[in-house]
Amino acid sequence: MEDDAAAAAAAAAAAAAAVSKVLADDDLLAEILLRVGFPTTLVRAAAASKRWLHHVSDKAFLHRFRKLNPPRLLGFYIKINQGAPSFVPMLPPPQPPELAAAVRIVGGYRFPAGPDGVMSEGYSLGVDGESLFSYEVSVHECPNGSVSTVLCGRRRRGSRYELRRSIGMHNPLCPERAIAIDPPLSPHHQHPKYNGSHACIMLSREEKDGALSYFYVMLENPMVLDITSATNFTAHVFILKDGVWCMLASATTRIDHRRAGIQAVLVDNKIYMVPTYTEITILDLATSSFSTIQLPCPRGLSGFMISRADDASSVYLVGLKEHQLGIWLHKGGNWSLVDTFSLNEMCANLMMSDWVKDTVYSERRITHVGDNAEFVILQRRRVVLYLDTRRRTLRILYEVPKEDEPYDGVIRANPFMMIWPPTFPALKSDPTRFAFWPSYNLYGALVEVT
Numbered sequence: 001m002e003d004d005a006a007a008a009a010a011a012a013a014a015a016a017a018a019v020s021k022v023l024a025d026d027d028l029l030a031e032i033l034l035r036v037g038f039p040t041t042l043v044r045a046a047a048a049s050k051r052w053l054h055h056v057s058d059k060a061f062l063h064r065f066r067k068l069n070p071p072r073l074l075g076f077y078i079k080i081n082q083g084a085p086s087f088v089p090m091l092p093p094p095q096p097p098e099l100a101a102a103v104r105i106v107g108g109y110r111f112p113a114g115p116d117g118v119m120s121e122g123y124s125l126g127v128d129g130e131s132l133f134s135y136e137v138s139v140h141e142c143p144n145g146s147v148s149t150v151l152c153g154r155r156r157r158g159s160r161y162e163l164r165r166s167i168g169m170h171n172p173l174c175p176e177r178a179i180a181i182d183p184p185l186s187p188h189h190q191h192p193k194y195n196g197s198h199a200c201i202m203l204s205r206e207e208k209d210g211a212l213s214y215f216y217v218m219l220e221n222p223m224v225l226d227i228t229s230a231t232n233f234t235a236h237v238f239i240l241k242d243g244v245w246c247m248l249a250s251a252t253t254r255i256d257h258r259r260a261g262i263q264a265v266l267v268d269n270k271i272y273m274v275p276t277y278t279e280i281t282i283l284d285l286a287t288s289s290f291s292t293i294q295l296p297c298p299r300g301l302s303g304f305m306i307s308r309a310d311d312a313s314s315v316y317l318v319g320l321k322e323h324q325l326g327i328w329l330h331k332g333g334n335w336s337l338v339d340t341f342s343l344n345e346m347c348a349n350l351m352m353s354d355w356v357k358d359t360v361y362s363e364r365r366i367t368h369v370g371d372n373a374e375f376v377i378l379q380r381r382r383v384v385l386y387l388d389t390r391r392r393t394l395r396i397l398y399e400v401p402k403e404d405e406p407y408d409g410v411i412r413a414n415p416f417m418m419i420w421p422p423t424f425p426a427l428k429s430d431p432t433r434f435a436f437w438p439s440y441n442l443y444g445a446l447v448e449v450t
Contacts, residue, residue, distance in 0.1 A: 030055055037069055038098035039422040046424040057424050072418045073370075074103055076377070076397065077139045077147070078384070079412040080404055085111065085139045085149075087416070088398050090386075099418075102173060106416060109172035111137045111149055112180075133164060139412070140202040143212055145419030146171050148202045151180075167202070169214065173419060184216055184238040184245035201273075203266040210421055214240040215248070215266060219275075235283055237271070251283060253290040263305055268312035280306060280315065280330075296328050296335040297321070307369040316373040320364055327373050327389065338373070339389060346387075346394040367413045377413045384411055 033045055033056055042065070046053040055061060075089040087107045089095065095103050133153040141148045146169060153164040171177040183200065199219040204212050218236040234252040238245040255275045264273040271283040280293040295304075295317065304319035314331040316338075323344040328335050343364075367384065368377040376387040382400040387393075400411060 026055070030061060034061070034065055034068055038072070038096070039065075039069075039418060039420060040098045040102070043422050043424060053424060062421055066420060071144075071420045072099060073375070074099065074106060074416050074418055076384075077142065077414045077416060078398055079139060080400060080406050081408070082136050083404075084137055085414075090397075102418065106172040109170070109175060111147075111168065111170065112151065137168075139414045141204055142414050142416045143204040144206055144417065145173055146204070146212060147414075147416070148204065148214065150183075150200075150202065167216070172416075179243070181240070181243060181245075184218070184236075184247075186218060186220060186236065187247075187250075199262045201262065201264045203264060203271065205266050205268075215271075216240070216245060217264065217271065217273075219262065233275075235271075237283070237285060249283070249285045249288045251288045251290055253281060255281070265306055265308040265315070267308045267315070270312055272306055272308075272315050274304075274306055280317075293330055296330075296337075302364070303366050305366045305369045307373045308371050310372065316369070318366060318369045318373055318376055320366060325366075325376065325378075325387070341387065341389075341392070343378075343394075350394065350396065365410070367411065368415060370415065375415075377415070379411050379413075381405070381409075382411075384413055 029052070033042065033052075036042065036045065042056045046056050056065075073090045075087055077085040078088050079085045087109070089103050089107065091099075091103075094100065133155045135151055135153040138150050138152065139147060140150055149168040149170060151166040151168060153166075155162050165183050167181050167183050169177075169179045169181070199217075201217040201219070203215040203217060205215065207213055216238040218238070220234050220236070221232070232252055233255045234250065236247065237249040239248045240246075262273055262275050264271055266272075269285040271285065273281045273283065275281055278295055280295065282291045282293065283289075284291070293315075295301075297319070301319035301321050304317060307316035307318060309316055309329065309331075311331065314329060317328040317330065317335075319326050319328070323342060325341040325343055327338040327340070329338050365379045366376060367379050370376070373389055375389060377397070378385040378387060382402065382405050383396060384398040384400075386395055386397040397413075398411075400406070
């Protein structure tokens, strides 16, 4: 017995010495930490010692880590009809421990549904004979762990409706950072014939320091002001600075046969918009000028969306044509077909025979496209599907209960990603201090490297 205990102790000491030798090597330590997989594990590693904190907070290390471990998709905000947005986890329980806490916090976050977070009583009459305001929250974007929303309230005043709008900037993982602000006013808002903008778009951009800048694009047709024709539209772009909307750019262009629900993406200083079914309109914020790109197959797609690319001069287009989904990249002035997917074959593998047999292609929609067209959210009637274009896999993400089927046929889905970069703790202890915690990620990375 004593011999066995001594042998076990010797083996444990040898293993501890081997681990200490590996972790004492800065190069090996960096390679191990690169493979832990989750930003949350990096934060736990940073708490071990100042030496480890120095490694994981280094900009070059973080750049390598993000390239090897892109921010994880935690889930989606789903909105049906006029109901409140609800969070649907990307992975069903049980999630990995490193993500479970974040998923639980985001899932428990609630957006204020009216002034002071109180929902009004629909259109019941108020004491003055006018209806009370009814409020609806819509998610516009979910950039880097934040959620931008628009709270729209309306009430009937005689034969007209009175509208109210408020923009919310939320951080479900840090609820105390949420702010609400009124949208900017049009330069023409005091004109007696002004009747509001035709489209409002919320956009964001991650700056070099990791902070987010928020932009508000207001698209107006000045025809109502007796200024120009029905096909001329002016885009006013505002940026939020210290809680105040500041005009950044304003330009006018011609838009024929404008489509409803204009989609846009912001890459560096260029806003790519799809206001028609035949071309992409680009607004250069640096020069306040417009340019256009013709779509690769105009009028041949039943639905399409654009996606930002890493290069500001490029853009992806994802389109549906009957049972085929195609991905195109516009670069150097030309379109190239990147990939195609047979949705009939992929849905057959999911035993979705109704999709395969269905010939009503108008009921198939592209709801959202990830950056670099890495994933596509599709909808058919009550089913929302997730297509991973890199792994070429399709799975059912969410199915709306039959009693809640959207009356307009549209299920809105916005992806919510893990925050990047992580926030590291400030350590006051001795730089040589070492603390060990149980982490399967770290153990797996250690085995992989050694």
